[in-house]
Amino acid sequence: MSTFGVKWLRLVIFLLSIGIASWCKPAIAQDYTITKLKLFPDRDEVLIKDVATDSKGFVWFLTNGEIYRYDGYRALDVLRTISDQAQTADMPQHILIDRHDRLWMAGNANLSYLDLRTWKVHPVASVLLPPVEDRAVFSITELPDATIVIAYENGHLLLVNGDEFHRIDDLFELGKKASNKLSPRDMTVWKNKIWVGTTGGSLLSIDPARGYRAQIRKLSGEDSYVRTLIGYADTLFVDVPGHISLRLEDGFVRQMRPKGFKLSDDKYFVVKQGTDMHVYAEDDALYIMDTALRLRQKLSIPTKRKFRTVSVGISKQEIFLGTEEGIFVAYPKTKGLSELMNTNPGPNTSTRGIHVYPDGSLFYGTYSGAGYAEAGGKAVVFPELKHAYTMLPMNDNELLIGTEGGFLKVFDRRTRRIEPLKYSLSPNARAKYLAHLPIYVMCFAETPDDFLIGGMNGLWLLNKKSRELDRYELAGGSPHALDLQIRHMERLRDDRLLLSTSLGLFELNQGKLTKKYPKSGNMGVYKVIVDGSKWWIATQGAGLVAMGSDGSEAARVTTDNGLSNNLIYSLERVDGVMVLGTADGLNLVDAQHRVRRIGRAEGLSQSEFNSGASFVDKARRRVYVGGLSGYTVLDMNQNWFDRNDQLESYVTEIHTSTGKAGQRVRDYTWPYREEKQLTLGYNQSLTALYVGTPGNYRANSEVAYSLNAGDWEPLVRGQFISLIQASPGQYKLSLRTRSFGLENRLNLVTVIKKPHFSQTWWFRGMLALCAAAIVVLWYRSRIAKIRREQDIRNRIAADLHDEVGSSLTRIFFQASALAGAPAAKVPEEVNPEEGRQSRQLELIADTSKQALLTMSDMVWSIDSRFDTMKDLVIRMKDYAYRLREELDFSYRFDEGAEVESGRVSQAVRQNLFLIFKEALINAIKYGDGAEILISLHVDPMIRLVVSNRYPAKLVSFGDRQGGRGLENMELRAGKVGGKLSVSDSEGIFRIVFEIPPKRGM
Known part of the structure; x- marks a missing residue:
């Protein structure tokens, strides 16, 4: 093939790659991406026989006789949880989850459903089913009108509408009469009737409004086989061999012929009818159609062995493919996210420079060549221009291109030609730098007179008029200080120049070079954007740094704030929102420093983006970011920070144990009952609380939990939360789900641990x-x-x-x-x-x-x-007075003021009075006639003191006690817990009796 033919072929390929999407897809279509679910941690291939989803988005699938629920992290063996309720002898052949969250399980002998809100199995009475020998199930389907249809191979149909069961035996009876079995196949609702296609090339219509009256219509052809039915407007599309087009009283019956592709004649395929779209799936490809059977998008199923697709489920805008290898999910890419894939031949698809003209046409550069695409779709490629790094318009038609190793090129879009730039060297450059001319160009800038060229060996000037090339010389300092790898240049209003280099950010002002960031050490900088008094710096490992006018750090956005990676290759700004191309996905940062992450889960086909490979199309408000496999395009007309489809996590399983024996109870109904409170008995422990996140395959979601407003702890795949032997009380368990890098969605569960009755x-x-x-x-x-x-x-x-x-x-x-x-x-x-x-x-x-x-x-x-201190004192005074009348002695009685209100017990009162009498008699008997002192006080204790003087002549101590008087007084003091002390010094004999107030009062 001639060179001209090759160019035209490439032009056509590029034209199709860019234009088909806009030409063929309707306006409502969104680009889809597809991924495979990791159902089990220890195996990648799982034979799937049926797949369904519930109201929360959890995926249910049927393998060889086993049913599982996949919560985004782990698969639950459902049949094991209901083994005591279900009949295990009859393994399920098909499953379905209806809009009431009932799991229908159809086997070859029994039919039952599991109520997900109670986890109770409800078997369908055998009398409602066909005879046992005719219960081989072909399919179980929920129609758009909420009718559930169980189709049996022998022709029987069982319709379930709410709690009503209707058995339709017309196909069975007709096949029995003709001695030719008629089996139902696909079914749909059309014109308020239920239509069923059969293996005999006939259509069975069932009219619910007329008591489920059935009518059979034979299609043309003896060996026709109705595989698929889709009802749309006035047409019932039928997939049968040959051509069908006939008029029924309900409308037209026509051959199913999708627009944009053809149904396979030799491959096994599945067609699934949805509300807003239909799906056609083969072994390695998925076709998404609109309601009129027009192709919206074709996706390659990333299967390894091209096993066939056996089941398709549509949930809202998501498509679940059950294959013999596992489950694949196709879902819409994030709105506003699209990709521009170049068609240049070659294994290296890494992209660098791109420039979009005001009319919408664009020029791009890759390591496998360059290309130009007009706004209308026409395109041309330039395989000879490799490593085009950066671009700058010289005028309306000429584009200056800096390359890696080829210095400067010029593209003229009028002639569609690329030529080397013609320039001359200044005398200074010829004299000093002839052996060190720039060949590796990394960035451009311009002044009114010059093009500024930054590369691997410093800064160069290209005069716009004379095209003379000169090296920029510093006014002072080291002459080699500008021998830097200059990655980006930002020109300020006062002719200052900010240079982003491999060593940091420098300011060039009138020949003087000053380092601005970092203050100490080196940190590579890829780009800087000036925002008023702030400089936003894209660093090579420190995230996004904002520097104030005084040189201080004003703000910093890193992975701690939600950034996907701290290495930022490219940086653009559109109306206050900055777009960051990092080593791990795209990030958007708004004026409040909120981070919006965009990764592979949202349809991004590449994770690492190249240095300098970004461009802002201001007219259309689009940002182009180049990476290792083409360009990612962001539509900045979208509100990227207002996501209503944030993912939410749910409690999927709760395991508790009771008592020392550890009796276990498991609850799987939490997602459907929407409970917010868990109550544990005094001897119960929460052994495991599992969390699931449906749809986590379409966002970079992170799940963490916090207990009683404590620190947030991350939850990794399949990890559970437990409270073992917790103290009685209330525990606030917060579940935080962060998806798309935006604000979190919280789910609060309150765990109440009841105390023992003694507590x-x-x-x-x-x-x-x-x-x-x-x-x-x-x-x-x-x-x-x-x-x-x-x-x-x-x-x-x-x-x-x-x-x-x-x-x-x-x-x-x-x-x-x-x-x-x-x-x-x-x-x-x-x-x-x-x-x-x-x-x-x-x-x-x-x-x-x-x-x-x-x-x-x-x-x-x-x-x-008389049990008062006052009465006691009166009695003691009366006794002393009467005794003085008889014996004629002198005494003095001192009492405290507190005795007026004090009380005294009978025992203390009696013994105290007797001790007083004994002490007074002995004082009179053995005294020298001097005055006897008597003292009674109550505060702080009852204290009685009797003292007298004795004659100078020697008298034995025992004689002064009156024989056994001391012993008697000590006995009486001991009876009431008091203390008796006797002292004899300096001619004074003193008896002291003390008793604490608690004993005496």
Whole structure:
């Protein structure tokens, strides 16, 4: 083929690659991307027989007799969780999840459904099903009108609408009569009827409005086989061999012929009807059609062995392909994200420079050549121009191109020709740098007079008029200071120049070079953008740095703020939003420093972007970013920071254990019951709480959790959260999902651990009430006992006073009267017996008087009405006064003011009074006649002190105690818990009795 023919061939290829999307796709179409789900961590290939999705977006799939639920991280064996409810002898052959979150399981003998909100299996009564020998299931389908159809191989149909079951046996009966089995195949809803295609080339229509009346229509052809039905407007599209076009009373029946591709004649394929689109899938390709069967996009299924697709599910705008290798998901790319793939031949598709003209045409450069595409789609490639690095328009038609190794080229779009730039060397360059001329160009800038050229060996000037090339010389300092790798140049208004180099950011001002970033050390800089008083710097490992006018760091955006990578190759700015091409995906940063990440999961075909390979099409508000495999185009008319489809994480499983034996309970219903609170018994532990994120394949999602507003901990694939033997209380578990690098979506779960009944407030309250009741009862019983004792003491005292006292008083008076009567005038020698009788009567009177006094003391000590310190002091003073009348001694009684209000127990009162009496008698008996001192104080303890002076002559210590007096006083003090102390010094004898107030009062 001639060179001219090769060029035209390449032109046509490029034209198709760029123009087909806009020519063939409808306006509502979006580009799709496809990925494979990692269903199990230990294997890549899984034989899928059926696939479905639930209302939360979790993927359910059927393998060889096993049903699994995939939550984005792990696959749950569903049949194992219901093994005690379902019949395991009949393995499921098909599954379906309806819009009420019921998992229908159809086997060759039984039919049942699992209610996902209760995890209870509901078997369908056998009487509603066909005979056992006719229960081989072909398919189970939910139609757009929510009718569930179970199609059996022998022709039986079971329709489920809500809780109503309807069995249609017309196909079975017809096949039975004709001795030729008619099996149902695809079905659809069209014109308010249910249409079923059969293996016999007939259509079965079922009218729900007329009691599910069935009617069979035979299509033309003896061996026709209805594989697929799709209803659209007035047409029922039918996939059968041959040509079909006939008129029914309901509309037209026509051959299914998609626009843009052809149904295969020899490959196994599946056609799935959706609401807004239809899907055709073969073993290695997926075709997405609109409702009118026009091709929207073809995708290659990234299968390794080209195993066939056996099941297709459509959920909203996502397509799930169940294949013999696994599950593939096709989903729309992020809106506003598209790609420009060059068609230059060669293995190296890495791209560098790109320039978009005002009319929409563009020129691009790759390592495999360059190309030019007009706005209308015409294109031409230049395989000879390799390594085109940077571009700058010289005028409306000529484009200055800097290359890696070929210095400067010029593209003239009028002639479609690329020529080397013709220039001459200045005398300075010829004299000094003839052996070191620039050949590696990395960036361009311009002044009114010159083109500025930055490369691997410094800065050069190209005069616009004379085309004379000269080396930029510094006014001072080292002459080789500008021998830098200049990656980008930004010209300021006052003719200053910012140079982004491999060593940092430099400012060039009137021949003086000053380093601006970093302040110390070296850090490569790829580009700088001036935003008012800030300089935004794209660094080679430190993220995006903002430097203020004073040279200080004003802000920094790194991976800690959500940036996908800290190595930033390219940087552009459109209306306050900066676009960063990094070593790992694209990033957008707005004025609030929010980060919006764009990665492979959103349809980005490349992750690493090249230095300087970016361009802003201001007229159309598009940003072109070149990478290792073409250009990524961002439509900046989109609001990239207003994402309503942020991913959300759900609690998928909860495992608890109870008691020491560890009885386990598992709950799989949380995503569907939308519970927010988990209650654990006092002896329960949360052994595992699993989290799932449906749709995590279409965003760079991150999941973390926080307990009681603590630190956020990341959750890796399949990791669970546990609370083992937690203390009773409330635990706030926050789940944070961050997708697209934007703000987080939170899901809060409250875990309440109930306390043991002994730890509850009501139990403790009951204990407190019981204790209080016991104290009250004890106190009342104590008061009652004291009162009873007081009553007994008062009664005894009254009886002693009234009975014994009166008797002693009569004896005393009678004896006194007899002893005091005048004797008869008789001679003394005649009356000696009468003198003795008179003396005896006097002794009886004295004894009676002493007994009366003793009884009075006893009555006083017993009577509870005198249990006060005041009464005790009165009694002690009365005793001392009466004793002084008899014995004529001197004393002084000191008492504290606190005795007026103090109380004293009966035992202390009695023993204290007896000790006082004993001490006072001994003080009188053995004293020298000096004044006796008596002191009684109550605060802080009861303290009685009796002291006297004794004669100078030697008297033994024991004699001064009155024989056994000291021993008796010590015994009495010990009875009431008191302390008796005796001191003898300097002629003073002192007895001190002390008792604590708690014992005495």
